[in-house]
Amino acid sequence: MQITVDNLDRLDFEKGGGLLPAVVQDATSGAVLMVGWMNPDALRETLYRAYVTRASELGANAALDNGPIISETLSMRAEEATLLGYPSFADVSLVPKMAESPARVIEFLRDLAARAKPSAQRDMAELNAFASDKLGIKTLMSWDLAYVSERLKEARYAFSDNEVKQYFQLPRVLEGLFGLIQRLFDVQIQAEQAQVWHPDVRFYRIERAGELIGQFYLDMYARPSKRPGAWMDDARGRKRLETGLQTPVAYLTCNVQAPIGDKPALLSHDDVITLFHEFGHGLHHMLTRIDELGVSGISGVEWDAVELPSQFMENFCWEWDIVESMTAHVDTQAPLPRALFDKMLAAKNFQSGLQTLRQIEFSLFDMLVHSEHDPAQDFMPLLQRVRDEVAVMRPPAFNRMAHTFSHIFAGGYAAGYYSYKWAEVLSADAYAAFEETAAADGTPSVETGRLYRQAILEAGGSRPALESFKAFRGREPSIDALLRHQGMV
Ligand SMILES: [Zn+2]
Numbered sequence: 001m002q003i004t005v006d007n008l009d010r011l012d013f014e015k016g017g018g019l020l021p022a023v024v025q026d027a028t029s030g031a032v033l034m035v036g037w038m039n040p041d042a043l044r045e046t047l048y049r050a051y052v053t054r055a056s057e058l059g060a061n062a063a064l065d066n067g068p069i070i071s072e073t074l075s076m077r078a079e080e081a082t083l084l085g086y087p088s089f090a091d092v093s094l095v096p097k098m099a100e101s102p103a104r105v106i107e108f109l110r111d112l113a114a115r116a117k118p119s120a121q122r123d124m125a126e127l128n129a130f131a132s133d134k135l136g137i138k139t140l141m142s143w144d145l146a147y148v149s150e151r152l153k154e155a156r157y158a159f160s161d162n163e164v165k166q167y168f169q170l171p172r173v174l175e176g177l178f179g180l181i182q183r184l185f186d187v188q189i190q191a192e193q194a195q196v197w198h199p200d201v202r203f204y205r206i207e208r209a210g211e212l213i214g215q216f217y218l219d220m221y222a223r224p225s226k227r228p229g230a231w232m233d234d235a236r237g238r239k240r241l242e243t244g245l246q247t248p249v250a251y252l253t254c255n256v257q258a259p260i261g262d263k264p265a266l267l268s269h270d271d272v273i274t275l276f277h278e279f280g281h282g283l284h285h286m287l288t289r290i291d292e293l294g295v296s297g298i299s300g301v302e303w304d305a306v307e308l309p310s311q312f313m314e315n316f317c318w319e320w321d322i323v324e325s326m327t328a329h330v331d332t333q334a335p336l337p338r339a340l341f342d343k344m345l346a347a348k349n350f351q352s353g354l355q356t357l358r359q360i361e362f363s364l365f366d367m368l369v370h371s372e373h374d375p376a377q378d379f380m381p382l383l384q385r386v387r388d389e390v391a392v393m394r395p396p397a398f399n400r401m402a403h404t405f406s407h408i409f410a411g412g413y414a415a416g417y418y419s420y421k422w423a424e425v426l427s428a429d430a431y432a433a434f435e436e437t438a439a440a441d442g443t444p445s446v447e448t449g450r451l452y453r454q455a456i457l458e459a460g461g462s463r464p465a466l467e468s469f470k471a472f473r474g475r476e477p478s479i480d481a482l483l484r485h486q487g488m489v
Contacts, residue, residue, distance in 0.1 A: 041137070041144070048143030049398065056400035066403045073409055074375035090371035093415035098302040098422075098465045102371040105418050109367065112421060112479055113360045113390050119353030119488040120392045127152060127351075142395050149351060157347040159340060161268050167327040167336040168272055170220065170256070170265040176326030177279060180316060184449030185287060185457070187213060198223070200258065206286055214238075214286030216250040221258035221265065230254045230274045232281035232310075237299055240291035248297050250282045263330055269344060272326070273317045280313035281306075289458040300461025304419035308465070309457060311427035315434075315485070318345060321442040349487035354392065356421075356486070361390045362401075363418040366408045370415040425482050426469060430456065432481035433473060 038046070053059045055066040077089035086092045090102040099105045131137040131148045134155070140148065178189045187206050192215065194203035200221050206213045217235070222228070235249035254275055259265045267275070285297035294300055316322050320341060327336040365386045373382050383402050387394050395401070407413040430452065437445035455472035469477055483489050 044143040044147055045141070052395070052399040052401065054400075054404060056403040058398055058400060059403075066409070070379065070402065070409055071375060074369065074373070074379065077370065077414065078375045088371040090367055090415040093370065096302060097304045097416070097419070099304060099418070102367055102415070105367050105422075106364065106371075108422065108425075108479075109360050109364045109418060110389075112425075113357060113364070115479060115483055116353050116356040116360070116488055117392065119483075120357045121353070123351045123354045124392050130155070140393070142393065142399070145393070153347065153350050157343050157350060159343045159347070161270075164336070164340065164344065165266045165268050166330050168267040168269065169328060169330055170259075170267055172264075172328055173267055173272055173275065173326050176322065177276060180322065180444075181279070181283065183446060184444055185283065185453045186446070186450065187287070212247050214248040214250065216252055216282055216286065219251065219253045220256055222255040223258065226255065228255055230278050232278045232285065234285050234298065237285070237293050238288050238291060238296040239293040245291070248286045248288065250285050252278050252282050254278065266330060269317065273314050276313040276317050277310045280310035283313075284309040284457055284460070287453060287457040288460040290460045290462045292462070295461035297460050302461075302465045304416065304422050305426065305465030305469075307419075307423035308426045308430060308469075311423055312430050315427070315431040316444075318348070318485075319442060352486035353488055356488070357390055357392060359421055361386055362405065362407075363421060364390060365402065366405075366413070366417040367415055369402075370408075425479050426465075426477050428482035428485050429477045429480075430469070430472060431485075435481075 050060065055064050057065045057067055059065065074089075077092075081087070081089045081092050084092055088102065090105075094101065094105070099108070127145070127148050128140050130152045131140050131144060135148060135151060137144055137148065182188055187208050189204050189206055192203050192205045194215075194217075196203060196217065198219065200219065200223070202218045202220075203215065204218065205215045219226075231251075231253050233251045233253070235251055236246060238248045239246040254271065256265055256267050256271045281298065284301070288297040290296035298306065320338070323341060324335045324338075328334070365383055368386065369379055369382055373379060379402060380400075384397070408415075408417055413419070433452070434444045434448050437448045439445070452472055456468050459468045459471075466476075480489075
């Protein structure tokens with residue numbers, strides 16, 4: 001189904017009063033299903049219904065129903081597990097992962113759901129009040145959620161990304177990032193000459209007390225023909241050779257806007273977070289002390305623990321002292337104003353309770369459908385049970401989220417969707433060690449940096465990630481830090 005809406009700006013959308021001229025079309029056949037004026041509330045419902053029923057038996061084109069394909073996929077996965085001698089496909093999926101068993105993942109998700117629920121209920125109450133007071137929507141329906149959330153976010157935490165961007169000059173951000181890494185992990189980073197594939201690419205070496213530890217290429221700017229996104233990749237890993245030691249080399253790639261005129265490149269706060277994230281992967285790869293190629297650096301690290309060092313680094317982008325020292329307005333050289341930073345922080349945690357529950361609903365369904373579910377049975381009742389258990393606002397029965405859940409049915413995340421939250425818990429808890437030991441002025445502890453480096457970064461894939469984590473924290477991971485960082489306590 002396709003809906004065309006014209007002349008949005010001429011209409012009084014804000015008060016929910018005006019009507020919208022709309023044409024509703026079947027996207028496959030092009031047939032016009034409806035032409036007329038629609039109430040915005042009705043339009044939201046129409047759009048929502050079209051969106052959440054696509055690729056299902058309730059969608060506009062029943063021939064595109066994914067239901068039978070999903071059932072077949074689940075049957076074949078169950079068969080694969082039986083052939084391999086495992087109780088369920090979830091058990092097969094967890095073999096190369098850090099989580100010990102489906103039961104442990106399910107317990108983790110239920111625990112997190114219970115802890116996030118009060119916060120999600122507060123988020124919901126806030127949405128209801130705003131919808132009723134400011135938008136004239138008395139009963140909030142599923143199709144109103146995205147709209148009302150967006151309006152509430154605008155009303156409370158609006159700030160301009162472009163304004164923020166004026167404060168993050170790339171050279172200064174790199175100076176801040178390198179300074180942090182040098183202090184915490186007892187290394188020196190220096191620019192070095194090397195052959196590169198584009199004049200914008202830089203090359204650096206990392207040393208400790210004169211000893212070469214690793215090197216990296218840094219390719220920061222977007223340009224035509226370059227793949228979009230950001231990533232870290234290994235050029236080579238650390239390895240003991242007969243002739244000596246092969247030190248690791250990494251590629252660190254981002255896609256920020258190149259400098260314009262004589263001004264330095266400016267980064268959005270999201271760009272800065274991405275840069276720190278990729279450096280987390282890079283440090284995991286380059287600071288390793290393991291000499292076996294198969295388990296040095298990022299090699300051989302369990303699938304659901306790989307994002308620990310990267311998400312860990314993101315936390316520093318939310319520390320006022322670090323952000324303040326990294327920022328200087330491109331015209332005035334003034335640091336980022338504290339009030340603006342506080343708004344950014346509030347926007348980051350906006351409705352984190354509801355968002356967490358949504359992720360848990362997906363994760364729990366994924367884990368249960370691959371472990372406890374009988375693939376000969378319809379999977380929709382299971383999805384409904386998960387929603388009954390987790391959701392604060394139950395989606396309507398016609399919602400066919402599972403039919404477009406491509407992460408688990410067409411991607412590599414089958415019985416693995418939980419890993420997003422899992423890695424967040426690990427990285428938040430690891431970061432909490434730095435919060436607990438920081439100096440009064442917020443300076444991170446060098447001693448904690450050394451412990452983290454030795455337990456997590458240097459060990460690479462040479463031992464189970466849980467062992468590395470326990471070597472650092474002295475205990476199992478706890479979800480408290482994540483709840484606190486996302487404002488849910
Ligand atoms: Zn990553």
